[in-house]
Amino acid sequence: MLTQAPKGTLDMLPQDSHRWQSIERSMRKACALAGYREIRTPIFEHTELFQRGVGDTTDVVQKEMYTFEDKGNRSITLKPEGTAGAVRAFIESHMYADALPAKLYYSACPCFRYEKPQSGRLRQFHQNGVEVFGAKDASVDAEIIKLAMDILKANGIEGLKLNINSIGCPNCRKAYLEKLRDYLLPKLPTLCKTCQERFERNPMRILDCKEDAPKLTDAPAMLDNLCEDCASHFEKLKGYLGAMNLQYAIDPRIVRGLDYYTKTVFEIITDTPDGGELTVCGGGRYDGLVEELGGPATPGIGWGMGIERMLMVQDMRGTAPKAPDYLDAFVVTLGDEARMAGVKLVNELRGQGVKADLDHAARSMKAQFKYANKLGVKNVIVIASDELQRGTVKLRDMVNSTEQELPMEQVVEMFANS
Ligand code: ATP
Ligand code: MG
Numbered sequence: 001m002l003t004q005a006p007k008g009t010l011d012m013l014p015q016d017s018h019r020w021q022s023i024e025r026s027m028r029k030a031c032a033l034a035g036y037r038e039i040r041t042p043i044f045e046h047t048e049l050f051q052r053g054v055g056d057t058t059d060v061v062q063k064e065m066y067t068f069e070d071k072g073n074r075s076i077t078l079k080p081e082g083t084a085g086a087v088r089a090f091i092e093s094h095m096y097a098d099a100l101p102a103k104l105y106y107s108a109c110p111c112f113r114y115e116k117p118q119s120g121r122l123r124q125f126h127q128n129g130v131e132v133f134g135a136k137d138a139s140v141d142a143e144i145i146k147l148a149m150d151i152l153k154a155n156g157i158e159g160l161k162l163n164i165n166s167i168g169c170p171n172c173r174k175a176y177l178e179k180l181r182d183y184l185l186p187k188l189p190t191l192c193k194t195c196q197e198r199f200e201r202n203p204m205r206i207l208d209c210k211e212d213a214p215k216l217t218d219a220p221a222m223l224d225n226l227c228e229d230c231a232s233h234f235e236k237l238k239g240y241l242g243a244m245n246l247q248y249a250i251d252p253r254i255v256r257g258l259d260y261y262t263k264t265v266f267e268i269i270t271d272t273p274d275g276g277e278l279t280v281c282g283g284g285r286y287d288g289l290v291e292e293l294g295g296p297a298t299p300g301i302g303w304g305m306g307i308e309r310m311l312m313v314q315d316m317r318g319t320a321p322k323a324p325d326y327l328d329a330f331v332v333t334l335g336d337e338a339r340m341a342g343v344k345l346v347n348e349l350r351g352q353g354v355k356a357d358l359d360h361a362a363r364s365m366k367a368q369f370k371y372a373n374k375l376g377v378k379n380v381i382v383i384a385s386d387e388l389q390r391g392t393v394k395l396r397d398m399v400n401s402t403e404q405e406l407p408m409e410q411v412v413e414m415f416a417n418s
Helices: 014-033 047-055 059-064 083-092 138-154 170-190 193-201 203-208 228-243 307-317 336-351 365-374 385-390 408-417
Strands: 044-046 067-069 075-078 102-112 124-133 161-166 262-271 277-285 300-306 329-333 356-358 379-383 392-397 402-407
Touching: 014 102, 014 124, 014 138, 014 307, 044 047, 044 083, 047 059, 047 075, 047 083, 083 102, 083 124, 083 300, 124 138, 124 307, 138 161, 138 228, 138 262, 138 277, 138 300, 161 228, 170 193, 170 203, 170 228, 193 203, 228 262, 262 300, 277 307, 300 307, 329 336, 329 365, 336 356, 336 379, 336 385, 336 408, 379 385, 385 392, 392 408, 402 408
Parallel strands: 329 356, 329 379
Antiparallel strands: 044 075, 067 075, 102 124, 124 300, 161 262, 262 277, 277 300, 379 392, 392 402
16 A cells, blocks of 8 residues: 555656656647746635536536545535636636736646546546636637647647537527427436436536437537527637648537537547547637636636646657656766866756766766666766876767767866757
């Protein structure tokens, strides 16, 4: 137990951390280019925020939340996703009174869901995400979708499928839900228990049920029942995506069946070797959410992207980035005086932005070389008493096994300029 991490969690080990860093770097870079600024919200919030913000008919709220009572008897929940916290912060900080739209992002934000651990499903995972408040035009829908595709592409994750859909607005959805219920009613006894419960409050989610969806292929689609405003929004979105040369497919089965999700919803998915599908990124418009959580009516839209799933796709495709060189130079010393000079030299190298280190384990000279080899260091700088007296060092190329002697002062300059 003691040396085993809790089920559904993963360590990020030093040999892999460069992959995370590179994902985060590309996220920050792409977001900055498009005018998005970072927001960080707490890892836990009042439980009620997620009940309202994610919706208490969702699996996330009904089954997957890490909820506990704190010492002050408040019900607290570890965040299962990033949107609700961002909306709460938007309202609490009166960001709605600033210049809108507010274009926000978060990078590698920890999320917690009590799910059955399996491939691609963790209990602590990490999301990149963007949220935009105060932009109702479909140009922003297209912008965030393009942003997601660019970030995935920058990380060697290509060949993804982009599926889009529109789930309408409270205006057109009311009549559609009636149509849908009329269609579902005679089939109700054949549906699973969860879907029977969804029939009244959230019938669109039934179309999303893995068990029941195959029986419902001729169900009326929201997409065919949009009001003029929603239909024109969807047309505009397709136009903007086309203008950016983004390929997409329309999938009328994507739903985010909550009242405050509106219009655009989308998923970015990839095939897995076992014939399944993996969703790497999902998002949508939530024009009713800010108001639902107590703020002024403000349109919103966002997506969440699973970092561990990005890593899975990199592994599947063999497109993981190579680790950068661990060190530019390793200093090997012999004797106390040389060691003093080595400490000084390493310090100067680091000061010039050169990645450098020396032995800290009191190893013999031979063992220092062996250690440098193990680290895969190409350049070893040798300081021994002979060299010290001459004011020089030996520079050893560990790959070609060549050596040259050069003045100590030149070494720092040489590495700093290389
Ligand atoms: P799924 O259909 O896979 O359950 P979801 O609809 O629950 O996904 P979202 O709430 O949209 O997922 O979260 C956005 C992204 O976060 C997902 O596309 C996925 O990449 C990632 N994600 C969601 N749940 C998990 C999990 N348990 N473990 C790892 N990544 C996850
Ligand atoms: Mg899920």
